[in-house]
Amino acid sequence: MTQIKTQKLSASLEDYLEAIFNLAAKNAVARSKDIADQLAVSRASVTGALRALSKKGLIHYKPYDVVSLTEKGRVEAGRIIRRHTVLESFFKDILGLNPQLARESACRAEHALGQRVVGRLMKYIEFATIQTSAGNSRASEFAHFCKTQG
Amino acid sequence: MTQIKTQKLSASLEDYLEAIFNLAAKNAVARSKDIADQLAVSRASVTGALRALSKKGLIHYKPYDVVSLTEKGRVEAGRIIRRHTVLESFFKDILGLNPQLARESACRAEHALGQRVVGRLMKYIEFATIQTSAGNSRASEFAHFCKTQG
DNA sequence: TAATATAGTATGTTTTGCCTAACAATGCAA
DNA sequence: TTGCATTGTTAGGCAAAACATACTATATTA
Numbered sequence: 001m002t003q004i005k006t007q008k009l010s011a012s013l014e015d016y017l018e019a020i021f022n023l024a025a026k027n028a029v030a031r032s033k034d035i036a037d038q039l040a041v042s043r044a045s046v047t048g049a050l051r052a053l054s055k056k057g058l059i060h061y062k063p064y065d066v067v068s069l070t071e072k073g074r075v076e077a078g079r080i081i082r083r084h085t086v087l088e089s090f091f092k093d094i095l096g097l098n099p100q101l102a103r104e105s106a107c108r109a110e111h112a113l114g115q116r117v118v119g120r121l122m123k124y125i126e127f128a129t130i131q132t133s134a135g136n137s138r139a140s141e142f143a144h145f146c147k148t149q150g
Numbered sequence: 151m152t153q154i155k156t157q158k159l160s161a162s163l164e165d166y167l168e169a170i171f172n173l174a175a176k177n178a179v180a181r182s183k184d185i186a187d188q189l190a191v192s193r194a195s196v197t198g199a200l201r202a203l204s205k206k207g208l209i210h211y212k213p214y215d216v217v218s219l220t221e222k223g224r225v226e227a228g229r230i231i232r233r234h235t236v237l238e239s240f241f242k243d244i245l246g247l248n249p250q251l252a253r254e255s256a257c258r259a260e261h262a263l264g265q266r267v268v269g270r271l272m273k274y275i276e277f278a279t280i281q282t283s284a285g286n287s288r289a290s291e292f293a294h295f296c297k298t299q300g
Numbered sequence: 301t302a303a304t305a306t307a308g309t310a311t312g313t314t315t316t317g318c319c320t321a322a323c324a325a326t327g328c329a330a
Numbered sequence: 331t332t333g334c335a336t337t338g339t340t341a342g343g344c345a346a347a348a349c350a351t352a353c354t355a356t357a358t359t360a
């Protein structure tokens with residue numbers, strides 16, 4: 001029992017939570033209108049999502065009030081953001097894709113990959129970033145890296 | 151104008167096409183029942199999907215008959231299979247994830263990534279597989295590899 | 301304080317993808 | 331060749347996620 005998992009969020013609710021996190025980080029609070037703009041979705045859709053997130057205990061939501069994350073929501077949002085960041089970094093820094101495409105791809109891929117994969121990918125990025133040479137195969141270097149750094 | 155693109159398939163239609171390709175490769179023909187089993191959906195759902203794929207000109211479909219791919223469908227299925235294979239290989243051979251998780255992750259991620267990303271990823275796998283040593287950074291080696299092999 | 305602009309909500313519809321249950325076709329076996 | 335099991339289709343529904351339109355609440359400001 002490594003972690004208590006929040007009953008899994010749908011891809012779209014993850015997007016909403018991510019947007020709320022980002023807006024709150026930038027503007028101190030998140031307003032419904034801004035969420036709608038950021039996700040290019042109607043205000044009506046946002047209301048529905050906010051209610052869903054609230055029911056799951058991830059945000060503080062009261063009609064006509066600003067939105068903020070609960071503790072649980074902050075944790076969950078952190079996970080989501082980390083996933084996004086790792087993927088974007090991989091696409092950009094490792095594969096060398098242009099930033100625009102890297103970001104888009106990260107957005108679309110992030111909902112498909114679980115903790116284990118993302119964790120491993122993160123390690124791989126570290127590995128690939130740090131490591132610069134050596135006489136053995138990539139695979140064995142990476143395996144070794146995982147063991148020693150893990 | 152490098153390619154005429156089939157109006158984009160939904161994730162689920164891609165899955166159906168992939169399953170049809172695999173079944174046809176294995177059994178010579180694809181039957182509705184087998185598709186349903188492979189994708190773990192009801193037979194009724196398969197009928198709906200077959201109609202959709204047929205309307206897009208990707209399969210030959212007639213009620214109560216076996217299913218086969220059109221030329222267009224074969225091309226499209228090839229793309230999808232390649233994408234899947236590349237991802238699965240990356241997760242398994244590069245990240246070193248267990249085969250089971252690698253396959254699952256590939257299934258879920260494959261719908262999120264476009265040609266450009268998959269192409270680049272494929273090159274990266276080649277690179278990482280072939281390359282065993284050298285004195286320069288991974289990034290520059292890969293960039294060089296892309297230029298020379300590109 | 302009343303008018304108006306802005307923000308939020310309710311309602312009803314659409315699309316997509318799946319389901320179950322009932323019905324139809326096919327084909328094998330007695 | 332009749333009869334039953336298997337396979338395929340149809341019909342009817344449900345749920346998620348989005349939208350547009352219309353209405354309500356709040357805030358601003360004249």
